[in-house]
Amino acid sequence: MLIKRLTNFSFKIVFSCLFLVAVLLIVSDIWAPFTTDATIQKRISNVTSQVNGIVQNVYVSNGEQVNKGDVLFSIEDQDYISLLASSKADYIITQQNIESLNAQLQSDKANLKIQHAEYNKVLHHFKRFKKLFNAHQISEDDFEQSKTDSELALAQIELAEANLQKTQASLGENKSNGQYLQAKANLERAQLNLERTKVKAKQAGIVTNLQLSTGDYVSNNTSPLLLVDNQHGWLIANFNEKGIKALSHSQKVLVVYDAFPGQVFEHRIDSIDYAVDTGVGIIGKASTTNTSERWIRKSQSFPARINIGNESHDLIAGSKATVMVVSEDNIFWRSFSQLVMHTISLLRYIY
The missing domain is CATH 2.40.50.100 (RNA polymerase II/Efflux pump adaptor protein, barrel-sandwich hybrid domain)
Structure with a gap:
């Protein structure tokens, strides 16, 4: 009979303790938020080839x-070496064409000067013949011939100017020749693609x-x-929205990593995300509503980023952890957080 009473009493004590712990854990969501949904994240770089x-x-x-x-x-770079050689050849040919155009430009300028000099000579001859014709000292045929010669000389100047403008347009101004720029761009691209092999x-x-x-x-x-930056990492912990008032920048938290059973780490919150996907309005899209008809629904979770310092070196991206906020101003909740997290750290040896 005594054993039965002791058993019942022990059961009541254990049940009461468990019930008390359960109540405290529920209430702690407000004063000392707790979550097992925490994951290590690291910078991961996708390595891709820029050439095929x-x-x-x-x-x-x-x-x-x-x-x-x-x-x-x-x-394999054989094709890219060949492409580079071809681009170099095109670039050299384009440079030679530019040099040829420069020479042509000088020739056109010289020819224009010659045509101006010839026109001045013919014009002077025409003016002299005009005076002689007015004085009836030469025939009308001679006068008309001098006039025709001056008009032809002027036409030669216009032709020389047109040739000069054509050469200048082909050459471009300030090395803006289209063929040259295209050949140079192709050469640089071929060199870059070869390096990218x-x-x-x-x-x-x-x-x-x-x-x-x-x-x-x-x-x-x-x-x-992939390349994983193992020198820099952080912990993303998803807390219940009921505990948002207990979280702030630099808030102290206790962390138990699944990878390190029996150890409790102290860290600080680096930042808090104040929006989740269902709470973001998008311009140009209609409002959406939650179609759940459940009377009791699950509270929303929001992420907090935790600075974990050098611990990230020994943890892989995706490692799990348990996090609990420490209420530094309340000795009861501070002690409760310590008790809970040290208990969990020991349980991590089992599961």
Whole structure:
């Protein structure tokens, strides 16, 4: 009988403690928000080739640490070398054409001067013949011939000016010749594409998800590997909206990482997102409503970004964690947060 009473009493004590803890956890959403929905995020760079071709060599392996500028893999470059040679030839031919046009320009200018000099000579001859014709000292035929000669000389000046303008237009002003600029652009593009056959890391990081081998074909819309920046990471924790008043910039939080059982870390909130997708209005789109008819609905969650410092080095992107806010002004909730998180850290040894 005594054993039965002790058993019942023990059961009541345990049940009461569990009930109290449950109530405190529910209330803590307001005073000391708690969440198990927290994930490590890191900067991940998609490595893509900017040119198409067959992979010639792969210089890295999965999980390898690389630095910015390291060559990751190379693409067969024979076609790009040929294209560069062809572009160089076109560029040289265009330069020669420019030199030829410059020479033609000088020739046209000289010819225009000659035509002006010839016109002045013929004009002077015409004026003299006009005086002689008015004095009836020469025949009308001679006068008309001198007049025709002056008109022809003027026409030659106009032709020389037209040729000069044509040459100037072909040459362009201030090296703005279209053919030259096109050839130069093609040459620079060919040089750049040849350099791009060696795909380099644009940031330091760890090679991840390497799906590449010699002989594979890659294009500029494929991503055969990723680079994870292991030096910089942060924790995104999704809290219940009931606890938004308890969160602020630089708010202290306790964190238990699934990867580090038995350890509790202290961090600070870096920022809070004050909008989720269902709360963002888009210009030009009609309003939307939630069609859920449930009487009791789940509260909205919102993300907070937590600065985790150097702990990110030993954690992979996607690692899970449990987070609880510390109410530094309230000794009860501060102690409760410490108790809960240290208990969870021990439970992480089991699950």
